[in-house]
Amino acid sequence: MALNPVVAEVTARITERSRATRADYIRRMDAARDSGAGRAKLSCANWAHAFAGQTIADKLRAMDGSRPNVGVVTAYNDMLSAHQPFERFPAVIRQAVREVGATAQVAGGTPAMCDGVTQGRPGMELSLFSRDAIAMATGVALTHDAFDAAMMLGVCDKIVPGLFMGALAFGHLPVVFAPAGPMPSGIPNAEKARVRALYAQNQVDRATLLQSEIGSYHSPGTCTFYGTANSNQMMMEIAGLHMPSTAFVHPETGLRDALTAAAAKRAVELARSGEGRMADVISEKSIVNMIVALLATGGSTNHAIHLVAMARAAGVLIDWTDMDQLSSVTPLLARVYPNGSADVNAFQAAGGVAFVTRELAQAGHIHSDVTTVMGQGIEAYFQEPSLVDGELVWRDGVSESLDRDILRPAADPFDKEGGLRLVQGDLGRAVIKVSAVKPENRIVEAPAAVFETQEDALAAFKAGQLDRDVVVVLRFQGPRANGMPELHSLSPALGVLQDKGFKVAFVTDGRMSGASGKTPAAIHVSPEALAGGPLAHVQDGDIIRLDAEAGVLTTVGVADLTARPLAVRSTANAEGSSWGYGRELFGAFRHVVTTAEQGATVCFAVPAGAGGHTDTPPNPNVVDRTVDA
Known part of the structure; x- marks a missing residue:
């Protein structure tokens, strides 16, 4: 189906607004690419330092001089249930790339605070700023200039936007994001909300509240409501930075480890082919796709801030008027808590990201002609993975929702407008x-x-x-x-x-x-x-x-x-x-x-008195929600 005219119009406006900043970004990424592989520019002493702590076998591979080296930036810690599984991911990645004749190193770690722990506490005042600190930490990790590709390990609220922003500073490299997946479902979300309301009215005690919360947040993996963390995963997938249908596979499964290994091998393939650099994957079109997917699934309001800063890191300038006009023509396809009673596990079982991507693409609500880590076009993201006799295989996702109370087709949405x-x-x-x-x-x-x-x-x-x-x-x-x-x-x-x-x-x-x-x-x-x-x-x-x-x-x-x-x-x-x-x-x-x-960012701020101007001033015009559809 032809692209929706409002989506086309908004994309064209963003492209024109971003002409100078996007051109400058691409110029810088082209220059970084054309300067050659980082490992080729390092002196013998530099390279020896880089691999001093590695195994003998990896040192021998590195000494070859032609084998890709993958830099891993991890947000692992034990404080975030969603990030705890990342403890084992580096070992999975190292082994996977060895199998294809490459090397991988943890280049650095980033902070990763849990908003669920700091909610209502003074530490929450560092939460948003931690996004930019994560972007900077990613820059520190990758500035060793010893890598031919990169992998980002992150899931939660500020972490993925920060990794995204930091990685774009090295957009001359291919970058693959590898998530950890959601925890299994706990008590129903409606029951959790009921107990919280009772506690707010002093009708149940703290012990009752704690028992309810532990029943909700109970194991490794992402919290299962559709908040910022799971909105992140939806957007990384629609942006083409994940392996397809990776977002909502549980952490403690063979399939999760197989997907992580496949992501690592894909990063090596891209490094060898010279294709799929992040600067090409993230464009005006892919940013619009991310916004539309967020709107179509009723995703987190935090991304009204994050997406502006994330897009700016690629030289793309967006504002809230763009989001609002896209929302006016985006069908609401999902009802996931807090926009419904189901959690992300039920969403995945009903059809998940593959179903949403196909519906939006075939109805003309997103751009299909984009670059992804899987190649040209969005069609690879209509697929789902499975293990057959221990081997990772891909098959087409469901063509019809398996639960229309959770997922609807674009022709029969929950609402004709986004969230x-x-x-x-x-x-x-x-x-x-x-x-x-x-x-x-x-x-x-x-x-x-x-x-x-x-x-x-x-x-x-x-x-x-x-x-x-x-x-x-x-x-x-x-x-x-x-x-x-x-x-x-x-x-x-x-x-x-x-x-x-x-x-x-x-x-x-x-x-x-x-x-x-x-x-x-x-x-x-x-x-x-x-x-x-x-x-x-x-x-x-x-x-x-x-x-x-x-x-x-x-x-x-x-x-x-x-x-x-x-x-x-x-x-x-x-x-x-x-x-x-x-x-x-x-x-x-x-x-x-x-x-x-x-974007509430310090990464692209112009200090007072420094001259220059900000790139994305608030649009002073009254929003026009009457663009012909």
Whole structure:
């Protein structure tokens, strides 16, 4: 089928906007490629250092001078269940490449913090900044210039975007991402949410809550809800950086190890052929495909930030208007918790990534003429792997959903639009995830209750002060203020208020979790309050209208919001976010970080007074959701 005209139009606009930055990026990658293999440029002493710790057999292979060497960047640690399986991956990779006459080395490790552990804690204020630290750590690992290809081992929230950004700095190399897969299903997600709501109302004790949470998060592998981590995996697959249908295979299986070995051998094949460099895999078209896949599956709102920074690393400039217009014509094909009751294991069993990719491609919602690590075209990603007599084989994925409550074809979607929208008005620009919000809850007009911290908002909830129609405004939570932490700890309380029949909405310049759920939340409000954004002028009792259907976020009855004096951030809040839990080490990040719509990144920031300009200024135009489809 012909490409959807809106997808074509948005892609063309991104391409034109990115013309200079993309050309500069490709020029630099071409120069790096043309300078020759890194190992050929290293002196004998350099090369001896690189292999001093390796086995005799690997040293002999390396001395040959013509055998590819694969650099592995790993985010392994025991703190993340999704990353614990990476402990054994280097051994699998080394053995796999030896079988095809190559070598592999762990080039370096990156930080990998668990948002599930830091949620609601001070450490969450380092979470978003850790993405850029991971990108930098990836750059440090690969700067040894001893590699002909690279493999990235990461799954979770900031880790994959950081690896992606860092790897693109070495986009002259082929790069293959190898995930670890989800943990087996635990207790039903609806039961987990029920217990959390009861605990928020003091109706069950902490021991009951802990028992429920352990039943949810219980083994190695990714958490099974469709949050940022699993959205990452969907996008790496649609971008052509995974082996096909790799995302949701369990870690403790022979199939997972076989896929990891196959990914390593594929990296060697690409190094030998000179094809599939990351700079060619990641293009304007593949970025659009990633956005569409995210929208079609109701993925994480965090990627409204991450994708901007990830695309910029390849010289591609996108903004929230692009995402919103793509959402207006993207069918919602999946219902996975928090947008439904099923988890990612059920999603995979119903047809998974292969089904979604085929449906989007055949309906003209994504570009099929892209480069992937499997070669030219997206068709390889219609396949699924299996083990037959111990051998990895590929077969076509299912052509029809095996559970239409979880997966639908593009011709009969859950919704004719995707899961993410732009809202804007005199309060700035923000994004809202509507795929989990019932239509009757998507328009809220109510008095504001303004807070500076999650703790203050939760205290008001527990005191009964929010038992009414209310728009909870939480400001001074942006990247400059405190690193833009996730505010998922408020979700159960807001859900309780909504369940009581109140009209409830949430507005913040911070982030919600990738598990953002049923309460309408206008998040990432840009510009942020600390930068003089409109949220700094809002007062308790102001009437705020959040209309996700019309794309509106505005005050009602306020003649000139900016005529009011700016609210002053409390000293305790400011000082509390500047030190402790490692936050003092990231002070420079808070000073130079770009806005949320610019990716909230320090990697491509232009310091004040340094001249130049930022690449992706927020689009000042009112979003047009009426582009002819």
